[in-house]
Amino acid sequence: MKVNPVKGVHDIFDKDALDLKRIETIAAMVANNYGYSPIVIPTIEQTALFARDIKDSSDMVTKEMYTFLDKGNRSLSLRPEFTAGIIRAIVHNKLYALDDLPLRLFYEGSCFRYERPQAGRYREFHQLGVELVDEPSIYNDVEVLLLGYRIITALEIPCLVKINYLPKKESRENYLNALRDYFAPQADKLCEDCQRRLSTNPLRILDCKVSDCQKIIANAPKINDYLSLEEISEFNKIQSLIKESEVDFTCDSTLVRGLDYYSGLVFEYHIDSSSGDLVGAVGGGGRYDKLIEELGGPANLVGIGFSLGLERLLYVYQNSDNYEESDKHIAFYFISMDEKALPIAFYTAELIRSEIGLPCYFEPRVKSAKSGLRAANKKHALYAVIIGEEEVGKGIVSIKNLKSGEQTGVDMSNLISVLTNIFDEENEDLDGEDVPQTKKS
Numbered sequence: 001m002k003v004n005p006v007k008g009v010h011d012i013f014d015k016d017a018l019d020l021k022r023i024e025t026i027a028a029m030v031a032n033n034y035g036y037s038p039i040v041i042p043t044i045e046q047t048a049l050f051a052r053d054i055k056d057s058s059d060m061v062t063k064e065m066y067t068f069l070d071k072g073n074r075s076l077s078l079r080p081e082f083t084a085g086i087i088r089a090i091v092h093n094k095l096y097a098l099d100d101l102p103l104r105l106f107y108e109g110s111c112f113r114y115e116r117p118q119a120g121r122y123r124e125f126h127q128l129g130v131e132l133v134d135e136p137s138i139y140n141d142v143e144v145l146l147l148g149y150r151i152i153t154a155l156e157i158p159c160l161v162k163i164n165y166l167p168k169k170e171s172r173e174n175y176l177n178a179l180r181d182y183f184a185p186q187a188d189k190l191c192e193d194c195q196r197r198l199s200t201n202p203l204r205i206l207d208c209k210v211s212d213c214q215k216i217i218a219n220a221p222k223i224n225d226y227l228s229l230e231e232i233s234e235f236n237k238i239q240s241l242i243k244e245s246e247v248d249f250t251c252d253s254t255l256v257r258g259l260d261y262y263s264g265l266v267f268e269y270h271i272d273s274s275s276g277d278l279v280g281a282v283g284g285g286g287r288y289d290k291l292i293e294e295l296g297g298p299a300n301l302v303g304i305g306f307s308l309g310l311e312r313l314l315y316v317y318q319n320s321d322n323y324e325e326s327d328k329h330i331a332f333y334f335i336s337m338d339e340k341a342l343p344i345a346f347y348t349a350e351l352i353r354s355e356i357g358l359p360c361y362f363e364p365r366v367k368s369a370k371s372g373l374r375a376a377n378k379k380h381a382l383y384a385v386i387i388g389e390e391e392v393g394k395g396i397v398s399i400k401n402l403k404s405g406e407q408t409g410v411d412m413s414n415l416i417s418v419l420t421n422i423f424d425e426e427n428e429d430l431d432g433e434d435v436p437q438t439k440k441s
């Protein structure tokens with residue numbers, strides 16, 4: 001029986017999987033430079049974690065959740081994002097009490113949203129991101145924004161950051177009222193979703209992509225006109241901090257983000273290229289002041305974070321000017337040209353992996369030198385170790401450098417020390433980059 005994958009999900013393999021791992025490794029290294037620790041949280045949560053407020057107007061909560069009843073009749077959901085789950089974990093485990101604040105957490109994994117599949121949009125996709133929890137500080141806000149930017153630019157992808165400031169408290173209420181007053185008389189011209197948003201959260205209308213709505217949105221009241229003096233001053237300070245960090249950014253007063261918990265600084269990472277245009281924002285985030293308290297944590301703590309979409313990041317990474325395919329760096333590819341050579345190759349490869357920690361690939365079939373070498377090159381091996389009938393008889397093994405083509409015979413008894421030396425020299429040449437570093441000292 002052939003079973004097809006579920007609509008909107010995809011398998012990631014071969015060079016895509018290698019590149020994805022490379023992106024994760026680079027991101028984790030950059031996050032580590034900023035003092036982040038990894039956190040792993042469950043994929044399933046109680047639905048109430050995401051659908052906290054009946055007035056929640058985000059598409060993610062109202063339309064896109066994978067929600068089901070388990071055998072105990074509990075409503076559970078596959079996580080559509082990480083932020084709520086991370087805050088739940090922080091509050092549940094009282095992580096804010098364990099360590100000095102700020103708490104800086106780094107995560108990665110899959111998320112699930114029942115969206116219409118299209119370029120850069122899947123129903124199961126992968127995110128990596130961070131959340132920082134502390135008392136309010138614009139330095140934290142900007143540091144988080146910079147970290148996301150540094151991850152993207154570490155991948156040599158040109159990134160443009162769009163930022164905006166969402167009003168809080170009173171100014172938010174004033175702005176929401178102004179939006180209601182503006183949209184209500186033309187409600188019948190808005191799409192069905194926006195008509196609903198008008199009573200739940202009119203801010204969300206600004207994010208609508210329907211062209212009829214966009215025409216009306218173009219003349220809607222502007223956020224900047226409703227910010228308090230204190231908020232304007234904070235936003236100005238944030239902008240100077242970003243400017244001094246030499247980050248490419250623009251202010252976009254229409255940027256409201258697709259989730260309801262934000263207030264204060266919000267931002268998105270865009271890529272200035274045709275591949276960037278195709279996938280849209282590769283990531284986004286912002287400050288959330290109420291979520292921690294809403295989920296039972298201390299009221300004085302606020303959060304700021306971002307998530308990057310790995311599929312989108314992978315796409316723009318592979319289409320960027322400086323892209324180089326990730327290699328597997330198999331050190332030694334064992335070719336047996338005779339049945340008698342197979343067990344020798346098998347045990348030698350195993351010994352080198354387990355005792356010395358060098359990456360070896362064992363070909364389990366007898367091969368001619370020609371087809372064995374072709375396969376070794378395809379796997380990007382550095383050396384081929386060739387054992388034939390004649391070699392078995394003489395106790396000699398041939399080692400071929402697949403880059404230079406140079407071939408030497410080595411006495412079987414010296415094989416391990418010769419291969420170790422070869423690998424050490426190769427590792428120096430490659431400056432260690434991407435070569436597995438499992439070698440035991």
Ligand code: HAM
Pocket residue numbers: 080081082083113115120121122123124125126127129130131258259281282283284285286287304305306307308309310311312
């Ligand atoms: P978000 O904007 O919903 O934010 O998602 C972040 C990124 O995930 C998007 O920019 C996009 O790259 C990727 N993404 C979202 N949906 C899909 C999809 N269906 N297929 C492929 N990629 C997708 C959040 O999730 C917030 N939790 C970010 C955050 C963290 N805010 C504060 N902390």
